[in-house]
Amino acid sequence: MLRTDINELLTQTGPGTPMGGLFRRYWQPVLLAEELPENDCPPVRVKVLSERLIAIRDSEGNYGLMDEFCAHRGVSLWFGRNEQGGLRCPYHGWKYDYTGQAIEVPSEPETSSFCANVKLKSYPLVKLGDVLFAYLGDPAEQPPLPEWEAYRVPEGQAFTSKRVQECNWLQALEGGIDSSHVSFLHSGNLDSDPLFKGSRGNAYNKADLKPSFEVVDYEGGLLIGARRNAEEGHYYWRVTPWVLPNFTMVPPRGDHPVHGHFWVPIDDENCWAWSFDYHPTRQLTETELEAMRAGKGVHSANDEAYRPLANKDNNYLMDREAQRRGETFSGIHGIALQDSSLQESMGPVVDRTKERLVATDAGIIKARQKLRKAALALQEGVEPVGNRPQDQKVRSVAIVLPADQSFVEGIGEAMIAKPGVPQTTV
C-alpha cells in the first residue's frame, strides 16, 4: 500500500514535478532510427515526459528535437515542410533549423534581426545503434552519452523495438523488476519461444516453481536475484538489474541474445515499452532477427503507430483454448502482451492505496522507495545515480553457484559489461 501523495509523486513525470525532474537527468530513448530514415524525411511527433515535441533530420543529417508548435501562432510543425536546412511552418512560412532556431521569418524585412530572437525550446537528439536518445533536462547538467551495452556493440549484434503501453510507466517498470510473476504468467513460453527455448536454465526454472529472492541494494539501483535449486548443494541464480530510473534487464538463457527494457513515460497515462536484444560477442542470426521482427521473445507485433496488434480494443486476442490447454498461462500470446494486457487492466494509473502487497514484493517496495528518495534528494541538489557510465555498463546474469556463496560474490565481474566478453549464462 502506498499513500496517495507518494503514488502521485512516483507516477507524474511532467515538467515541474519531482519525478519529472528526476527523469530529466537521464538520456531516454525516444525514437527508433528507422523513424527518421534519411535526410529531409518527414518530421515525426514525439511525446515524452508529457511534452509534445517534433523530431527532424535535416539536409546535413543533423537530428533535432524541438517544441511541436510554431512560435508564431502555435501551428503543429508536424505539418511542416522539411526543406533544405530546416523545417518550415506551412502556415506563414517561418523556418527553423534543427536546434529550433528561427532562420527565416518571411513577413519581416530582409535586414530584420527579428529571427535571431526566435528560438523554439529544443533538446539534443543523438543516434546510438538503432535508437535515438534525447536529453530533456537542464543543458548545464547534461550527463555523458549512454553507455548501455546494447547500443555500444558492433552493428548487427543488436535489435530494438518499441510498443505503446496504455498505462503509467511505473506499472510497466514494476512488471520488469517483479521476478515472481515469471514462473507463473510466462510459464508457457520457455519451451515454445524460439528466443528462449533450449537452455539448461529452463530445466531449473521448471523444476523449482517457488523461487526465493534476494534484493540487493547497489549503487546504480537494485540487483534482484531469483534463486532456484540446482544440482545438490547448488543454486541456479537469475539476476535482474534495475538501474534508476527505468532500465531493467532480463537474465540470459543459453546462448540466446540478452534482452531488456526501458519504460519511458509518454504522459502520466501511457508509456513506451522499449525492448532490446543483443549479443555481446556475435552477430544476431537471420532466424533470430526474423523472430524478433515477428514479435517473439520480448518484442511484439505492432501496427505502424507501434501499437500492438493485440490490444485492449480486441481483448488482446484472448485465446481461451490455449489458456485451457496450458499452452499460454494467461490466454494471451507473447511475453510482451502477457505483461501489458494485465498492466493495462489495472487502469491507467493504478490506485496503490488499494494494493495488498506481500513480502515477495520487496523488490518493488524497495524500488519505489529509491525512486522517491532520488526525486526528493534531487530537489535538494543531490545528483542522481543511473546516468553515469559506470551504472550503465551492466549485465543481467544467469549462473549456478554453491549454496553457501552470496550471489553478488559469485557473479563478481559478470554483471559488468565488457566489450568482447560473452555474457554469463546457463
Add this chain to the structure above:
Amino acid sequence: MSNLSTPTGGCAEATTAKEAAFRIDYPLSAARNTRVVALDPEAEAMVRRASELEWGQARFFSVADPGHTLIETTGVPVDLDEVLNDTNTVVLVAVEGSNAEAVSTIGAACKVRGIMTAGLVVTPGALTSEALLHLRPHARILLVPADEDDLVELLRATRA
C-alpha cells in the same frame, strides 16, 4: 481462436481513467499477522524503534539461542510455537549474524507451518556477511543490505 471486442467486454476494457473509477471502494482489511524477530542486540534496537510506530496486528520480538523462546518488546517471554500459531508472515532482522541456531529453529518451524519468511540483513555496506549466510536457507525473500527504513517500509507496504 480469437475473440474480437465485445461491446460490454470484461477486464480488458477497464483501462480508461473513467472506467478505473468504477472500482468498488471498500477498505482493505489488514490480513497479515506479521511477527518481527530481531536476531541480535543491534537488530533488537532497530526492531524496538519500529515497534513504537502504529501497526495493525504486527508484534515484535527478540530471541535468545536456540530460538525456542521469543521475548516480546515488553519483556514478556513467549513460546515460539505460540507466536507462530496465529501468524502468516515472519520478518527476521539480523545485523551481526550471531544466533545461527535460532535462525534455523525459527526457519524450520515456519517451514512446517507454511509461514512466509522475509529476512533483512542490516549490515551497512556489506553485501556478503555471516548473517546473510545463516538467513538465506530460511528466508523466501532477503533484503541485502537493508536499512532501518526498509523494515518500516516493508511492514507498511504489507499492511502489518
